[in-house]
Amino acid sequence: MNNKEKLRKAGLRPTKQRMIIADILLDGIDRHFTAENLQNEINSSGNSMSIATIYNCLKKFRNCGLIKQVESSKDTAIFDTNINQHHHFLDEETGELIDIENDEVNLHKLPKIPQGYLNNGVEVLIKIKKQI
């Protein structure tokens, strides 16, 4: 399926700007990035785009499940093109994130989901620090 079709399937109009972003992000390569990272990539690709549009797109893409946002208490939002359930190592010093595939973690026992709620995804974060 090409990117235009992916956008339509997600219920998003394939505008020029969304196509530029889709062409960068939806190439099947797993990566972590910020809005600013993406703007730099857009610029390097010979295009340009308002930062407001970049934020709009990232929010829409995230809400449609085309990308994910990583849970992390950094000051800048980090997005992830790997939309499968998976986990992360986090170096809190540098903010570096490293993917952990889902089958690398085995959750043997999970608590009961609170009454009235549904499980909407499990994320394991392993905080790591550089050995001295």
Add this chain to the structure above:
Amino acid sequence: MNNKEKLRKAGLRPTKQRMIIADILLDGIDRHFTAENLQNEINSSGNSMSIATIYNCLKKFRNCGLIKQVESSKDTAIFDTNINQHHHFLDEETGELIDIENDEVNLHKLPKIPQGYLNNGVEVLIKIKKQI
């Protein structure tokens, strides 16, 4: 051990402001809160404090291990008085966090920590959403 001793033991001078905060936070009750929540509690207790001091204190308390900061991609930093390793349910709609005790989760298999790094804590986040 009283709060004055706790602060000294953590290497922090027990100033008037830190004692006010310690008296609110270090009462053994587990709670999640933001800087703004804490300022409201300080105000309700008949005291007042600059927001800069509140942030300073929270950062110091966190760095000394008196409190923890929760990993979450919300726009506001969330702190936790429960400093034991534990986990959370997160309702992404409302931002509500619910504690999960460490023994409620059983991680049967963990990936190898990357070369040159040490494990610095594991956090499991179970995202939940309201049933419709």
Add this chain to the structure above:
DNA sequence: TTTTTACTTTAAAATCGTTCTAAACTACTT
């Protein structure tokens, strides 16, 4: 096709959480 409608993009301003600044203050040491 043309027209209409709803959605999208944009630059710039606004907002919000957090940090910085530098002066006044306070706890601890001598």
Add this chain to the structure above:
DNA sequence: AAGTAGTTTAGAACGATTTTAAAGTAAAAA
């Protein structure tokens, strides 16, 4: 009691993100 190192403060500054409102564009209707 005096010195010094750390702390608090109001307010300014900052950086990420969102809002605004006007101009532009895609899809639907005529």
